[in-house]
Amino acid sequence: MRILIVEDEHRIAQSIKRGLEQESYAVDITFDGQKGFDLASTEDYDVIILDRMLPTMDGIQVCRNLRTHNVHIPILLLTAKDRLTDKVEGLNAGADDYLTKPFAFEELLARIRALIRRPKELLNTALKVADLVLNTTSYEVKRGSVSIILSNKEFALLEYLMRNIGKIVTKEKIITHVWDYDADVLPNTVEAYIGYLRNKVDRPFKKSPLIHTVRGFGYKIAEK
Ligand code: CA
Numbered sequence: 154m155r156i157l158i159v160e161d162e163h164r165i166a167q168s169i170k171r172g173l174e175q176e177s178y179a180v181d182i183t184f185d186g187q188k189g190f191d192l193a194s195t196e197d198y199d200v201i202i203l204d205r206m207l208p209t210m211d212g213i214q215v216c217r218n219l220r221t222h223n224v225h226i227p228i229l230l231l232t233a234k235d236r237l238t239d240k241v242e243g244l245n246a247g248a249d250d251y252l253t254k255p256f257a258f259e260e261l262l263a264r265i266r267a268l269i270r271r272p273k274e275l276l277n278t279a280l281k282v283a284d285l286v287l288n289t290t291s292y293e294v295k296r297g298s299v300s301i302i303l304s305n306k307e308f309a310l311l312e313y314l315m316r317n318i319g320k321i322v323t324k325e326k327i328i329t330h331v332w333d334y335d336a337d338v339l340p341n342t343v344e345a346y347i348g349y350l351r352n353k354v355d356r357p358f359k360k361s362p363l364i365h366t367v368r369g370f371g372y373k374i375a376e377k
Contacts, residue, residue, distance in 0.1 A: 154269055154312065155179040155197070155330050159189030159215065160204040160231065165254075169202065172258045173265075177292075177305040177312070179333040186210030190218055197329045198226050200268050202261075203248070205232035205239065213246045220247035227268035229261075266290065280315040282363050283376045285354060287315050294354075301353050306331065310346050311354065314364070314374040323371040347372055 156173055160166040161184045170180045181196070183189050186207035193201055193215070201219075205212040216228055230248040232239055240251050250264050266289065270278070278290040284297045289312060294301040303311065309331045314322065324340040332338045347364065355362040365373050 154199040154309065154316075155181070155333065156265065157189065157193055157196070157198045157201045158182045159184075159186065159193075159201065159207065159212070161185060161207050162204070169258070169261065172262070174305075176262060177309040178265075179309065179331055179336070181334045184208075186212065186215045190215045192334075193219055193226060194222055194224050196334065197326070199330065200265050201226050201228045202265070203228050203230050205230060205243070213242055216243070216246040216248050229264055229268060231256075280312065280318075282315060282318055282374050284360075285315075285363055287311055296354060296358055296360075299358075303350075303353060306346060307350055307353070310343075311350055311374075314372065317373070319373060319375045321367045321370050321373045326371070 156178050158166050158169055158180060160169070160182070163184065166182045166184065170182055173180045181192065183192055187209040189203065189207070190210060203212045203215060207215070212230055216230065219226070219228070227249045228247065229250045229252060230243040231252050231254055232243070233254045243251050249268055252261060252264060270289070278288055280287045280289065285295070287294045292308065294303055294308070294311065310327065313327060313330050324343045327343050328338045351362070351364050355364055361377070363374050363376065365375060367373060
């Protein structure tokens with residue numbers, strides 16, 4: 154899952170990025186509102202963390218402009234103020250949720266998880282394909298009763314495939330959702346990571362494989 158942080162306080166932005174990367178998210182940062190709007194309307198993000206007070210275009214305006222341009226990525230608005238009018242203004246501008254600074258990282262994480270799962274899964278944090286289960290909260294992955302240990306990127310890749318169960322995802326889509334903008338990832342890298350995942354999720358089990366290559370298109374995870 155890929156997240157955009159639009160926050161002009163570098164220290165806060167960097168510390169959120171570090172925290173989220175440890176939780177397997179791909180993260181891009183920008184420090185001004187206009188650039189935030191440009192990135193959010195051209196790149197494929199799963200969540201945007203948007204500061205209220207920003208240079209060049211303030212957070213409320215970024216939010217409003219994105220919604221007017223039909224960009225419906227979930228937005229978590231950050232603000233230093235805790236006044237009711239600000240909350241109402243933010244939500245009216247199209248933000249999905251609201252967090253007042255200073256906040257605990259754990260709370261930010263909980264809100265992000267809620268925003269990512271909101272459209273499809275509601276409160277279900279376990280993704281399942283056949284007997285493979287991935288828990289997006291505890292980070293546990295199991296096939297049957299066997300625990301599988303994955304690296305951060307492997308986990309992120311598997312999560313992305315499982316959120317798109319039965320659908321073909323292209324290498325480009327995978328790169329966009331699993332790696333950040335600066336990572337400069339080539340399609341070969343995706344192939345390599347699919348290989349690592351197969352070695353952990355499919356090969357050790359004497360069962361039909363779950364990760365499928367769809368020649369010329371990409372990959373999908375499904376029972377058949
Ligand atoms: Ca600010």
